Amino acid sequence: MYVCNCNGIREREVRAAIEAGARRPAQIFKACGSAAQCARCVCDMRQMLDEKREALSYAAE
Secondary structure, three states, X not given: OEEEOOOOEXXXXXXXXXXXXXXXXXXXXXXXXXXOOOOOOHHHHHHHHHHHHHHHHHHHO
16 A cells, blocks of 8 residues: 555555654655655654554553
């Protein structure tokens, strides 16, 4: 599934960037070799980042 239609960034690429250490949408774009254009995808990226943070916090308990 595409997360960012403007840049053709897929969900698996976003997740890979997050696993590699991206903590903000700007870092995800950088990891994918692109930049935000319309920014509609930023909310989805933030949600994916939040899901990862939650998973890590549960794992730490």
